[in-house]
Structure formats: C-alpha cells, structure tokens
Amino acid sequence: MAIAHEFEYFKPESLEEAVKLKARYGDRARLLAGGTDLIVKINDELESPEAVIDLKGIKEMKRLEFKDGRLFIGPLVTFSELIDSPEVREKFPLFIEAAETVASGSIRNRATLVGNICSAVPSLDSGTPLLTYEAEVIARGEDGERTIPIAEWFVGPKKNALKEGEIVVGVSIPEPPKKHGGCYVKLGRYRGEDLAQVGVGILALEGNEYRVAFCAVGPIASRADKIEKLLQGKKLDNGLIEEAIKLVPEEIAPIDDIRATGEYRMHMAGVMLGRGLRAAVARLNGQGPEYGISVI
Amino acid sequence: MKKMITFTINGELRSVEVEPNDILLHILRDKLGVTSPKIGCERGDCGTCTILLNGKSVRSCLMLAVEADGQEIITVEGLSDDGLTPLQDAFIKHNSFQCGFCAPGMILAATELLEKNPHPTKGEVKEAIAGNLCRCTGYEPIIEAVLDVSSQSN
Numbered sequence: 504m505a506i507a508h509e510f511e512y513f514k515p516e517s518l519e520e521a522v523k524l525k526a527r528y529g530d531r532a533r534l535l536a537g538g539t540d541l542i543v544k545i546n547d548e549l550e551s552p553e554a555v556i557d558l559k560g561i562k563e564m565k566r567l568e569f570k571d572g573r574l575f576i577g578p579l580v581t582f583s584e585l586i587d588s589p590e591v592r593e594k595f596p597l598f599i600e601a602a603e604t605v606a607s608g609s610i611r612n613r614a615t616l617v618g619n620i621c622s623a624v625p626s627l628d629s630g631t632p633l634l635t636y637e638a639e640v641i642a643r644g645e646d647g648e649r650t651i652p653i654a655e656w657f658v659g660p661k662k663n664a665l666k667e668g669e670i671v672v673g674v675s676i677p678e679p680p681k682k683h684g685g686c687y688v689k690l691g692r693y694r695g696e697d698l699a700q701v702g703v704g705i706l707a708l709e710g711n712e713y714r715v716a717f718c719a720v721g722p723i724a725s726r727a728d729k730i731e732k733l734l735q736g737k738k739l740d741n742g743l744i745e746e747a748i749k750l751v752p753e754e755i756a757p758i759d760d761i762r763a764t765g766e767y768r769m770h771m772a773g774v775m776l777g778r779g780l781r782a783a784v785a786r787l788n789g790q791g792p793e794y795g796i797s798v799i
Numbered sequence: 800m801k802k803m804i805t806f807t808i809n810g811e812l813r814s815v816e817v818e819p820n821d822i823l824l825h826i827l828r829d830k831l832g833v834t835s836p837k838i839g840c841e842r843g844d845c846g847t848c849t850i851l852l853n854g855k856s857v858r859s860c861l862m863l864a865v866e867a868d869g870q871e872i873i874t875v876e877g878l879s880d881d882g883l884t885p886l887q888d889a890f891i892k893h894n895s896f897q898c899g900f901c902a903p904g905m906i907l908a909a910t911e912l913l914e915k916n917p918h919p920t921k922g923e924v925k926e927a928i929a930g931n932l933c934r935c936t937g938y939e940p941i942i943e944a945v946l947d948v949s950s951q952s953n
Binding site for chain 2 (some may be wrong): 543555606
C-alpha cells in the first residue's frame with residue numbers, strides 16, 4: 504500500500520541541481536530531508552506536491568561545523584547528530600537541552616533542525632534556543648543567497664519567510680559574546696514524546712543580560728522584548744521575577760486547543776519563566792540542575 | 800514512475816521495484832515478507848514499525864521506500880545469526896511482552912541504546928523507549944529486561 508497521492512521523486516546530487524528543480528516546480532515541489540513531517544502531511548493530504556526533492560544526495564548539506572565563532576548546521580543535520588556533538592553541547596547547552604525534548608530517539612535520528620524550522624509549527628522546540636542564540640537562516644534561490652535573521656523567519660503558524668523557489672542551505676548561530684547559562688522549560692502532557700503546551704527558552708549572560716523566548720503560546724515562537732527590557736542589567740531576585748511574571752500576559756497570546764486551555768498555558772508560562780530564569784542564572788554560576796533535568 | 804532500488808536487509812542484498820509514493824514499511828512487509836515491523840499509527844507516534852537503518856532506529860512508516868536505496872536495514876529477524884540475542888532472551892525471562900505487537904520496535908530501540916551505551920541508567924532506558932508504545936506491560940518488565948542485560952555485560 505502506498506500513499507494515495509502520487510508525485511515525482513528527484514534526488515539531486517548538487518545544490519545547483521536542487522535549486523534548479525525547486526525553481527522549476529516552485530510551490531508544487533516539497534523538499535525532503537528527514538521526512539518525519541512531510542510524509543505525515545502527504546499522507547493526511549495536507550500537502551499534495553507534484554514533486555518531492557530528496558536532499559540526501561547532496562553531501563555539503565550534511566555539514567555540521569563550528570568555525571570562527573559560529574556554528575553552521577546544514578539542512579541534513581539531524582537532532583541526534585546535534586545532541587551527539589560535544590562541541591554543540593559545550594558551546595550551546597540551551598540548544599541541546601531543547602533538542603533532547605524533540606519527539607523520541609528514533610524520530611530525532613531522522614528529523615532535522617532545518618526541517619523543524621521550515622515546518623514552523625508554533626510549538627517547535629528548536630524555536631526558543633534559535634531565537635535566544637540569535638541564529639540566522641541562509642536561503643538560496645536562483646537569484647543568489649540571502650540571510651534571514653531568525654526573528655524574521657517565523658511569519659505565522661506553519662509559515663516561514665522563504666520565498667517561492669528558495670531552499671534553506673543552513674542555519675548559522677553565533678557563539679554568545681559572554682559566558683552564559685540557559686534553560687529550556689517544556690510543558691507536555693506527559694514525559695516522553697509530546698508537543699509543547701508551553702515552551703520557554705532563557706539565556707542568562709554574564710553582566711545581568713537576559714534573553715527570553717516563548718513557543719506554543721502564540722502564532723509563532725518569539726522573543727519577549729518587554730520582559731527582557733525589564734530584566735536588563737538587574738540582578739535576579741524574587742521581586743524581579745514577580746515583576747517579570749506580571750508582564751507575561753503582554754508577551755503571549757495562548758489559545759485553547761486539544762492539548763491545553765489558554766488560561767492554563769498563561770498561568771504555566773509565568774511559573775516556567777520564573778523557574779527557568781532561576782535555573783539559567785544558577786547554571787551561569789556553575790550551580791543549578793544539570794542540563795536536561797526538567798525544572799517543572 | 801517505478802524505480803528499482805537495492806538495499807541490504809538483515810545481511811541479504813535485495814532489489815525491489817517501487818513507486819515514489821511507496822512507504823518503506825509496506826514494501827518490507829508486502830514485497831519482501833519481513834513482517835516484524837508492524838503497522839500501527841502510521842504517523843511516527845507509536846514506534847511499532849521501528850527498524851535499524853545503518854544502525855540507527857528509525858520509523859519505517861515515515862520513510863519512502865526509495866529512500867532506502869543503498870542503505871542497510873536490520874529488523875529483529877536479522878539481529879542474530881545464531882538464535883536469540885541476550886536482550887531477546889531477557890524479554891522472555893522478564894515477560895516483557897504480552898501481545899507482542901510492540902516487541903520488535905522495543906527490542907530494536909533498546910538494542911540501539913545498548914550499542915551506544917552498554918550501561919544505561921533507568922532514566923536513559925525510559926528515554927530510549929519513550930517513542931515506543933506498549934499497551935500491555937506497563938513498561939516495567941521491558942525496562943527490567945534491558946537493565947538485566949546491561950548488568951550482565953562488561
């Protein structure tokens with residue numbers, strides 16, 4: 504038994520060839536890396552591409568490299584490969600903490616970070632670390648290459664900033680300028696494989712600098728500018744955390760759905776923000792729970 | 800358009816003609832007679848269609864058959880040339896399955912874990928099988944079997 508929808512399958516061996524194919528088919532073609540989202544979507548008839556372009560024949564797309572202060576993640580790099588990289592773990596611990604909560608091991612063995620951001624669901628676990636580490640997405644089309652700051656990448660639920668005919672060729676993440684601690688807090692219905700009901704990603708940098716982002720509580724994953732502004736330059740204490748939690752309703756717009764009510768999400772976002780801030784600052788100071796230990 | 804693909808399955812090189820929209824799980828079961836990967840949710844949630852692709856556990860329901868071209872696949876049928884593996888024996892000893900539907904996927908997920916990490920903690924075992932659903936055992940006998948094998952290996 505096959506998927507009901509029929510399509511043509513291409514497996515180009517070079518990026519140039521892939522770009523040409525994508526330009527030729529435009530939105531009628533879908534790119535295939537891990538396939539963990541795409542196959543479900545085609546099966547459910549949410550997507551009916553005329554052509555599927557498998558990127559796995561393009562060697563350069565497998566690149567995972569830290570060079571000149573930046574981490575480069577190619578479109579074929581899986582979550583498992585990121586988690587298994589000692590360099591990523593050392594330099595971008597928040598990223599690993601979030602990546603380890605993505606689905607389950609055998610999904611992470613196939614699912615790619617680039618695929619995750621291209622699917623752009625509001626609950627994506629990779630969203631808050633990419634936003635707080637201030638990643639850039641590199642896209643290539645027939646007219647050349649452009650760089651899209653991650654803050655401009657998510658444009659709506661399941662919508663990204665790619666133009667028709669463009670292909671993501673990688674994500675580039677700068678190492679934070681100062682020593683940092685991070686914390687990704689994910690609320691799910693149970694431990695194990697589940698999407699986030701609420702996700703909070705926090706970076707605490709030396710010198711009382713904070714970066715905060717939320718996912719699953721609005722149409723897109725996004726930074727919390729008002730909370731960041733409040734925290735900036737201040738030493739974290741209980742009073743400051745209370746003030747930050749009061750700003751949460753100004754930053755997020757959670758909805759009711761099958762996984763949680765908006766009211767519950769709103770309340771938990773505040774609780775998670777407080778605990779996440781404490782853990783991130785503690786980790787910055789070499790204390791707090793180990794990365795991977797949930798604070799809720 | 801049909802395409803001829805060739806891959807190694809349980810140590811044997813096999814060729815099969817597939818359509819671009821054929822799912823690997825169905826080709827394994829219906830065309831190659833390898834029936835240990837089961838048809839469960841068919842959307843990557845239940846883990847019963849798990850196979851080892853180049854040594855890593857993956858969901859065969861989320862792979863196009865054409866993606867398997869040139870790869871190496873192992874299912875429980877091919878885990879051992881000679882009887883059962885110590886993990887499979889431990890599954891029997893600990894009554895780690897009842898209906899058996901999840902067992903092939905569980906065993907492959909745990910096999911991958913023990914390859915990578917021969918002495919996992921209970922938490923690591925739970926994490927490794929978190930994507931494999933079992934509706935009979937309550938998971939405890941499965942975790943015990945994996946930890947038992949781990950405690951007996953060097």
